[in-house]
Amino acid sequence: MTTTTTTTGPRVVDLALGDPGHPAPAAVRVALRRAAERTSFGYAPASGFGALRESLAEKLTRSNRIAARPGEVVVTTGASQGIYATLAALCAPGDRVLVPAPGYPAYRAACRTLGLVVVDYPVGRGQDAAPDWARLEALAGDARVLLWNYPSNPTGTIADPAWYPRLYALLDAHPGLTAVSDEVYEELCFDAPHVSPAAAAGPVADRIVSVFSFSKAYAMTGMRVGYLHARAELAARISRAHWGVGMSTPAVSQLCALAVLHGAGDYPEEHRGVLRAGRDLLAGALSAAGLSVELPSAGCFLWLDVAGSGLDGLSWTRAASEHCRVLVAPGRDFGPDCGDRVRISFAAPTVQLTAAAERFSRWAAAGWPGEGRPGPGAAPSPAPSAAVAVQP
Structure with missing residues (x-):
């Protein structure tokens, strides 16, 4: 060489x-020191600690403009496992999933593991940042899930809220389609704020699952804490799928996430x-x-x-x-x-x-x-x- x-x-x-x-925020270190004084830890609830879900529902309502209740929030072992559990809850083997290209490689890995069919749709950046709407509309009829990722990994593109009416129209025209919105990079926007697509989705809001994480915004990748919002019935199904894969998110990690929500706003x-x-x-x-x-x-x-x-x-x-x-x-x-x-x-x-x-x-x-x-x-x-x- x-x-x-x-x-x-x-x-x-x-x-x-x-x-x-x-x-990571100082609040994480404080929470870890306090956790070290506990004598034992049991399994956390399948959907996450109640106090954390309540705080997340408040955050989603305040910051993302998603009217959320604790029963609609599921705490997951990282956003990736949240997406995996969502696909498992929504799909059967052989179902088609619309995946952004370029897009996060774990989307394709999750689909392969679950026996799902990956159907790529192009996304761009710069002057051509919008997804290929013609391609999406042509493919949506026989698809079960649309994976939507903004801010984008890997392109770093932020969604233009002007795109959302077309997204809502796509969901309205195809009642069997659910959008899974990966918003892991919501706090890492340099040029414009992130706007969650579920915030103004109206009648199709129940067919958008919004996925978030503590990993990137709070430098907590190793803690493996993600969370998602879905209508209550679907949230319960996702929680069961998540339990079947990994039972529950580690208790110590959830305690750190709760500390961050209340002590690391800046x-x-x-x-x-x-x-x-x-x-x-x-x-x-x-x-x-x-x-x-x-x-x-x-x-x-x-x-x-x-x-x-x-x-x-x-x-x-x-x-x-x-x-x-x-x-x-x-x-x-x-x-x-x-x-x-x-x-x-x-x-x-x-x-x-x-x-x-x-x-x-x-x-x-x-x-x-x-x-x-x-x-x-x-x-x-x-x-x-x-x-x-x-x-x-």
Whole structure:
């Protein structure tokens, strides 16, 4: 193997996963210390602790404009398991699920595990950010679920509320279709606020399941606390499906989530500032290196077009590992027609982002050497294998 960079900073920089490098709120540490004084923990209720569900219903009503009651809220082991349980409650093997492309890889993994048929629908960004409505309308007739993901992973696009009437009309025209709205990045919006589609859905509100998480907004990925809102009857079915997969969300994690709701109100704004700085640092280096960089409006990823390097996304991913010791995720894992893209997290600590930016710059200066295309002055060096991101 060859390398064109020096190894300043961490030996390996992992930017493949969306794992926040910012410390969690102080309220989490306080809650953990208090939990450590308890002598025992039993199973939590299937749908989550009552106090947490009450607080989440208040949050959904206040912040998301979703008129929620505690009986309509289910606490899940991360948003991913919430989506999985929702699909299990709504679908039977062979049912068709409309999945955004590009989109979070775990959507497809969940569908495969449940024996469901993935039907991709294109979503864009920038001037072409809206989903392909013509494609959706053509496919909706025999689909059971529409997976809707805004703010988007991986593109960082925020939904324009002007799109929602078309979404509502689609649901109204197809009574067998339910929209599952993944809103994990709701607190990580840089350019415009997130608006939940269920907020103004009117008659079709009962056919929108809204999914959220503490992972990204509060740097609590390892705590595995997600939650969702659905009509009461469907929420009960989702809760049973969730119980069948993982019983209940860990009690300690729920206590931390409750502490955050009541004691970390200013944290997301601070977290956004850190992420924005990381975004701009990494984007600036890659742009200066000659790649076309579109700044995401939300989330914690650059959805990078690497065609300017002369490499495709998979080759770029492997070469970044080999030449820079930086792990990124190849675009092909997020859907068809993404072969020239890679996804790069800017949620890592500043020291790691700085090291990655310096290594990318040196790699570019050497002419983007890749597989079968060594750069000048290359020397043998061990390097890790490229990682594939499956993080929400």
